[in-house]
Structures are given as C-alpha cells and as structure tokens.
Amino acid sequence: GQSLEQPSEVTAVEGAIVQINCTYQTSGFYGLSWYQQHDGGAPTFLSYNALDGLEETGRFSSFLSRSDSYGYLLLQELQMKDSASYFCAVATMDSNYQLIWGAGTKLIIKP
Amino acid sequence: DGGITQSPKYLFRKEGQNVTLSCEQNLNHDAMYWYRQDPGQGLRLIYYSQIVNDFQKGDIAEGYSVSREKKESFPLTVTSAQKNPTAFYLCASSTGTDGNQPQHFGDGTRLSIL
16 A cells, blocks of 8 residues: 655744654655645645755755655744644555645644 | 635535535646545545546545536535545645646635534
C-alpha cells in the first residue's frame, strides 16, 4: 500500500523556525506537494518538489530527498497567522498521478 | 476574481435521501476534483474529471456520483447508499491532472445527517 507519515502536532514560538517532516512509502513516486489549511477553511497550495533539493518561496521552503522517501516544510520567522494544519501529499504513477494526502500536522504558535 | 464556488456551505440529509453539492469554477481549468475530509484526517479523493463528459473514480467513490456536462461545473451527489456521509466536502480544480499542478479549492460544504 501507499502511505504518508507526518507528526500530528508541532508547537513553536512566534518568530522562530519550525520544520514539519513527511515520510512516504509509495511506488512510482512523481512529486511531493505541501498545502496549508486554516481551521474550517480551504487548503491552499504552498509548494511542489519533484527533484531532490530545496525550493524556497519567501518565508516557506520545502525539501525533498527521493532516495530517503522524505521531505520537509520549513517555516521561518513564524507569525501567529501561520497557525494552521499543514498537509503533505504525493503524486504517484500508481495513483494515476492523483494526490495521496497525509493526515496533516497542526502547527500551534505561541506568543 | 477567479475562483471556485461551493454551495451550500451547510447541508443536512435525511435517511434515504440523495443530496447534491454544487461546485462551479471560473478559472478555465480542465481538471476538477471532489474530496472528503473527516476530522483530524487528510483529504480522500472521491471522483475527478480531466475533461468535460469524462470522470474517474477515486479511492472512495462508492455511494457517490458526479457529472461533468460543462467545463465550469462538477456537481457531486451523495446517494442514500453512502451510509456515513457526515464530513467536510471539498471541490478543487487545476490546469491538469499530472500531479504537479497546484489545486485550487473551494470553501467546502459541511454535510450532516438529521
């Protein structure tokens, strides 16, 4: 089967840096995406990695290691508005390139 | 502004009743999706459509049906065969379905059983 694992909850302090990890077990891996979802809201796209390495978009960066089946989302200069759930999702050839989603990581930011 | 509109925001279903959730997009996207989200869980794919008049089953299609008669519209019917329909339903669209295209989501519909 195909599965993704990410921590259920992470706590950090405003202004700090936090890393949210995602490990996956899939066949035919194609790419890893990250989405943010505020409570009761719609998910919004953050980043996509298909190749090994770091992708940076403002305060957010995403990393992928295909050989380790591992990725992470790095959030810098945390702000209270970053309090949300963060989902990793993988696309695979076996899933006909449709996204398979992790259960999400709830990020709690303390002042 | 372009976007995805889902309606209604809240919906209640009686036993044995079919209900239809609306999803309309004006982003000119070819691909559309329906997901189900249960509390504390990730999204699970119900159905997706890559083009008008064509759609594919996702992981949890049983008890649901869709149509794609227009590019802009992708309604989801929750049938009486779906015995546990209470969930948050999210519609999304993207320019393509090859896994690397960002998906844009509507604000969702919360469905409950009366």
